[in-house]
Amino acid sequence: MEVPILHEVGLIPIIYAFGGVLTPLIRLFADKRKVYSIYSLVIALVTTWLSFRVFEYVIKYKVIVYPFGGWPPPLGIVYTVDFLNAVYGLIATVLFLIVSVYNLWYFNVVADPSWLTALLLLNMAGVTGCIYTGDIFNFFVMLEVLAISSYALVAYFKKRRWALEASLSYAFIGALATSFFFFGAVFLYAGYGTLNIADIAAKTHGVDTSTLSLLSGRCIDTQCFGNIVSASATAIALMLWALTFEAGIFPNNYWLPSAYTEAPSPASAVFAGIVDKVGTYGVLRMFITMFSPYASIAMFSILGIPFRDLVLYILSILGFVTAFLGAIIMAVQNDVKRLLSYSTMMHIGIIFMSMACLTSATNLDVRVIALTGILFHSLTHALGESMLFLGLGALATIANSRRIDSIRGYGRVYPVLSTSITIGILSLIGVAPLGGFFSKYTLFLAMIGTGMWVYAISLIVVSGISIIGYIKVLYTLYMLKPMKEVKKINLAIVDIICALVAITLIVVGIAYAQGYLFDMFKMGSKDVVLIEGIQKYINTVDQVSKLIIGIKP
Secondary structure, eight states: OOBBOOHHHHHHHHHHHHHHHHHHHHHHHOHHHHHHHHHHHHHHHHHHHHHHHHHHHHEEEEEEEEEGGGOOOSSEEEEEHHHEHHEEEEEEEHHHHHHHHHHHTTTTTTSSSHHHHHHHHHHHHHHHHHHBBBBBHHHHHHHHHHHHHHHHHHHHSSSSSHHHHHHHHHHHHHHHHHHHHHHHHHHHHHHHSSHHHHHHHHHTTTOOOOHHHHHHHOBBBBBBSSSSHHHHHHHHHHHHHHHHHTOOOOOTTTTHHHHHHOHHHHHHHHHHIIIIIHHHHHHHHHIIISOOTTTTGGOEETTTHHHHHHHHHHHHHHHHHHHHHHHHHEEEEOOOOHHHHHHHHHHHHHHHHOOOOOSHHHOOOHHHHHHHHHHHHHHHHHHHHHHHHHHHHHHHHHHTTTTTGGGGGGGSSSHHHHHHHHHHHHHHHTTTTSSHHHHHHHHHHHHHHHEEEEEEEEHHHHHHHHHHHHHHHHHHTTTTOOOOOOOOOOOOOHHHHHHHHHHHHHHHHHHHHHHHHHHHHHHHHHHHHHHHHHHHHHHHHHHHHHHHHHOOO
């Protein structure tokens, strides 16, 4: 059996981390704004290329692995990548590349680009570390890197009172949430004697492994190192607090609008595009790989409903509430970045509404369609929402105000940028043939296939309510005259990057409709959801461990 070990996957978070740590040293040689933006852009290009390599290998081998330091899993940290995290990793690196190009302009208008560069790179180290890791404790460590850098990014404009207040609010509840995640990891280790995701999945699914079980122990019924039923239930409850907090799901999302609003526009774009998806990814990994419907450990009944399914139903209800709150509140916003923050909340709510389609009561084909829709909507939302934060953030910077009224008439002054913003808004609303229409349509089909007509209709209603907020922005841009004469500023770089994102939304929508992207996403999702896919995930890690032990007895 060929063991697909790919070293490139381990380089991505390391490059971001070292890039962030070394940024202050640039001051010793060339403390110029362009140096920071080019430095960030070079790192973004390298990591994007590496993530494409990872994605290419996942398509070929289904699962790839990188053991850090040559230590055999589960004793050492291992990065394990299948289609699920290959997609999220690619979204993250491509989004950061977009932001880095935007920063060629933004660093000319921000006070101190050096620390902003360092914090963005460290934030991406945390993001990609969480996405690619195959170890729960390493997920916790990278979650802390992500969280701490996020708190600093929110407080970046430290002279603004509301920025400091938003950062403190974010940090207080974030510290509590990550502590809960740590305690959840403790319970997992107490029960399973391991924190390796593949090893835990092997034990929950009763898959016999030759090497993983040799190093972490074997299970007898529900007894491994400890009782894994009670350990699993407790860990799920604790860890979900942190994951739903990071995703921005009600009631753990009161911090989100202020944090996304007060952060610099590049940081807001990263937050809305991928940081909130880290929580989504964590939930998916937990309930698709570790505690799938094929694993009896999490399928004990509560009120006649399997525990795993009950949790997913609760998450879908919270997503339902989050989506409606986001859509309704964004309709009355006057701050353009706060409006986009609630828009982000709404779309994450829609994704979590779809979690109910992943229960054991749902047939396999519908579960595959649901995951396909979740992954594709994660992509279209990341592109559309991030582009709006960048484009509208640029206009707000020029106007020196975030009030929607302050950009009235700017659609005529900056036609290229405003056209891109319009396409992004139409995609988020769900207008064909843009990508956002087909991602929502796929989720709608999954809800119909599950018989959840209330959710399916709610998806349409929520999208309809959100139009009020989006149209307010478009009406102000195009229909109102400027309150004063607008001096046009050169936004060529912003025009180009936002136009490219807008074109991408059109292209991915058409490609999805033609079946090219749909087939790839569906096949990849099927590989993740099938029991054979879970076994492949487990066995690949097991083979790597066996290979390492064979080389180093």
